Amino acid sequence: MAIAKNTICLWYDKDAEAAARFYAETFPDSTVGAVHRAPGDYPAGQAGDALTVEFTVAGIPCLGLNGGPAFKHDEAFSFQIATDDQQETDRYWNAIVGNGGQESACGWCKDKWGVSWQITPRVLTEALAVGGDEAKRAFAAMMEMTKIDVAAIEAARRG
Known part of the structure; x- marks a missing residue:
């Protein structure tokens, strides 16, 4: 595999290969090179x-570096995965959280290596892009959620 012009380098303590294999098993268009x-x-x-x-990871070239414990991941970097429905949202969320990860707020979670993920249904992104009252309602609904509930976002959009 040729190295891409721009590659995201993620620092791991010692588990870059395990992380890469988990991502490849979890997300489409993901591979380990x-x-x-x-x-x-x-x-x-x-x-x-x-x-x-x-x-x-989902078409984005990455390099995992086993650099030791000096640096930890935080929310300043995250992968945002767009999902088409609740089933896809649940699948990714449950894979990350259920494999030693942890839930956060507003569609964010962390994997067991500390990498942050935004599991974001397209219905939410679309609602926010519309603006106005529809966006305000969807945003207010999202602010109360951990994992995003597609039906609740759709209901908020309708008012």
Whole structure:
């Protein structure tokens, strides 16, 4: 796999390969590419350890770096996954949260490696784009949610 012109690099303590495999199993258009092993010892590991992992998440090229515990993920970076219906929303949400992750608010959750995800039904994005009272109602409904409830957003849009 050729390295893309622009690749998102995600720093993991030591589980980049496990994370990449989970993402590939969970999201369509996701794959695990080359795993590059450290040619020598380094501060967070030893020669032969997985150093970097090339992977794609929903079409976005990424590089997982096993850099050790120095840096942690936070909400300043997140993947936003657009979903078409409640079933798809539930599937992704439950996969992330049910695999050692945690729920947050307004459609956000974190995977067990600390990477933040926004599982965002298109009906919500569309409602906010409309503006006006419809957007206000949808936004107010979203603010009360953890996982997004598609039917509740649709009801809020209608008023």
